[in-house]
Amino acid sequence: MNIKFVNASILLLRWTLGLVVVLESAEFTLSNSAAHFLAKAGLPSWIQPVLGGLEIFAAVLFLLPFTAKIGSYLLFIIFALAALLHILHGQFNVGGLVVYAAAVLVCLASARNTTQEARHERP
Numbered sequence: 001m002n003i004k005f006v007n008a009s010i011l012l013l014r015w016t017l018g019l020v021v022v023l024e025s026a027e028f029t030l031s032n033s034a035a036h037f038l039a040k041a042g043l044p045s046w047i048q049p050v051l052g053g054l055e056i057f058a059a060v061l062f063l064l065p066f067t068a069k070i071g072s073y074l075l076f077i078i079f080a081l082a083a084l085l086h087i088l089h090g091q092f093n094v095g096g097l098v099v100y101a102a103a104v105l106v107c108l109a110s111a112r113n114t115t116q117e118a119r120h121e122r123p
Contacts, residue, residue, distance in 0.1 A: 010110040017103045018063040021075065025055035041089050054078060062104070072108040076101055 028034050029052030038047055055078055061071030079101040083094040 007110075010107060013103055014068070014107045015063065017100060017107070018059045021059040021062075021100070022056055025052045025059065028052045028055070041085075051082075062107075068111060069108065072104050072111075076104045076108075079104070 029049055031048075035045065035048050039045065054074075058071050058074035058078055061067040062075050063071070079097045083097040083101075086092070086094050086097070
């Protein structure tokens, strides 16, 4: 397999996921329907900007090369907790969150493999 193609594909996946999460998190943070859902779930109003802000923060960390690892872990945790929150409130359509979490794991695994390969190639 062409390693340059694989690396370019992973980079495209990382940037696509990161930008989609930033945009969707901003939309969530400003959404009246999200505020209604959270209020109906019995959560305080400050939860919406905190959750949206944390997602945006984690996505930005995910996009920056020197913080991508911590951003990956944070995004994975956020997606897992979001899926759990939805399931606990009877909303079982969490397929998007599962796909996002899988994409984060692919990017994280790729970064680890690249780092390990670089160590082995040093003279």
